[in-house]
Amino acid sequence: MEEFGGPYPRPFTRDFDAWSRAVTPARIDELRRDGFTVVDDFLGGGGADGEGDGTDAGSSPSPSNNGDAWALALREEIEWLSSKDGVMRPNRTHFANPKGERFLFAKPGIAEADMHDDSVAALVPELRAFFEAASTAFADAFDPAKDTSPSSDKYAYELSKGHGARTVKLQVNDGTGGCFPTHYDNPGPPSKRALTCILYLNPHWVDGHGGELDLMPFCATPVRVVPKLGRLVAFLSDRVMHRVTPARATRHCLTVWVDGPCVNAPETCGLSLPPSAMADIPGTARCLRMSPSQRVISRWCYPDEYEASLLECMRDAEGGDEMVTSHSVHLAKLRDNPPLRKLVDALRTHRREVEGKQKVIR
Numbered sequence: 001m002e003e004f005g006g007p008y009p010r011p012f013t014r015d016f017d018a019w020s021r022a023v024t025p026a027r028i029d030e031l032r033r034d035g036f037t038v039v040d041d042f043l044g045g046g047g048a049d050g051e052g053d054g055t056d057a058g059s060s061p062s063p064s065n066n067g068d069a070w071a072l073a074l075r076e077e078i079e080w081l082s083s084k085d086g087v088m089r090p091n092r093t094h095f096a097n098p099k100g101e102r103f104l105f106a107k108p109g110i111a112e113a114d115m116h117d118d119s120v121a122a123l124v125p126e127l128r129a130f131f132e133a134a135s136t137a138f139a140d141a142f143d144p145a146k147d148t149s150p151s152s153d154k155y156a157y158e159l160s161k162g163h164g165a166r167t168v169k170l171q172v173n174d175g176t177g178g179c180f181p182t183h184y185d186n187p188g189p190p191s192k193r194a195l196t197c198i199l200y201l202n203p204h205w206v207d208g209h210g211g212e213l214d215l216m217p218f219c220a221t222p223v224r225v226v227p228k229l230g231r232l233v234a235f236l237s238d239r240v241m242h243r244v245t246p247a248r249a250t251r252h253c254l255t256v257w258v259d260g261p262c263v264n265a266p267e268t269c270g271l272s273l274p275p276s277a278m279a280d281i282p283g284t285a286r287c288l289r290m291s292p293s294q295r296v297i298s299r300w301c302y303p304d305e306y307e308a309s310l311l312e313c314m315r316d317a318e319g320g321d322e323m324v325t326s327h328s329v330h331l332a333k334l335r336d337n338p339p340l341r342k343l344v345d346a347l348r349t350h351r352r353e354v355e356g357k358q359k360v361i362r
């Protein structure tokens with residue numbers, strides 16, 4: 001198959017330095033303080049700082065913006081790829097049942113391709129250039145050392161560089177309601193994913209199109225991010241629970257996962273709390289929010305969110321029943337551990353008191 005030769009919707013230049021300009025020290029400060037950050041016009045060097053004001057600003061591309069033109073070119077190549085038979089494949093989810101048996105289930109409405117697949121990379125020059133630059137440029141842009149602001153509570157992370165240290169996936173959601181249930185991008189060893197970056201490529205997103213990213217920082221205010229053109233959302237893969245709401249319009253994005261050298265170190269994965277954990281639930285919640293060990297109890301702290309999003313995403317698809325049953329078995333285990341159940345009950349009460357209304361970044 002010949003590689004894509006254009007035309008692209010608008011002329012643009014590849015400006016890889018723009019990525020590092022877009023991720024300002026203030027954005028790194030947010031990432032280290034909250035576990036996530038949102039960067040508008042990532043390809044163009046960053047938009048106005050600050051978060052949504054609750055109005056629908058729309059997402060029509062600016063005619064003069066190089067970042068928008070570049071984003072539209074990437075989208076064009078993904079659309080072209082998805083028109084070819086057998087290139088994009090259904091998204092498949094790894095799933096382990098309570099017996100530890102592993103399965104792969106296809107998710108309805110979502111197709112994707114991995115840029116590590118040479119047969120894909122050979123076809124799309126702009127996506128290939130993006131993929132190659134991503135081997136170092138994301139680790140540079142999100143270097144935690146950029147953040148020099150003092151603060152006592154900070155998420156710690158490190159990022160690796162090199163061909164094997166990042167993955168780039170293209171994704172098309174066909175708008176028939178495809179979504180992702182509540183999960184972590186890094187569920188535990190042997191994954192090395194440290195940072196998830198999602199670049200949205202949707203020039204005409206409006207309220208009602210869905211496909212938003214719901215971030216659920218542990219026992220903190222949940223945040224919804226709308227998937228508008230040129231926006232990049234970055235979050236720590238092992239510490240930020242999230243889901244994607246059903247998409248009612250075709251939705252395109254690129255996901256970049258950057259590995260880290262210290263991710264899933266044994267001493268950080270297990271739940272190890274001091275005897276004082278019950279006496280200081282706000283402090284325990286704060287510690288868990290900064291720690292990948294929250295994954296041990298997150299299903300118990302967010303049981304309804306897990307189940308509702310599973311039912312929503314799998315609908316009648318193969319594997320849906322098994323996933324919901326597995327979730328119920330997982331929750332039932334809590335009954336066998338009264339001290340842990342007491343702690344989880346206290347965290348759930350605390351969560352209801354502090355999380356407040358979902359914030360929307362438009």
Ligand code: FE2
Nearest residue numbers: 183184185242
């Ligand atoms: Fe995810």
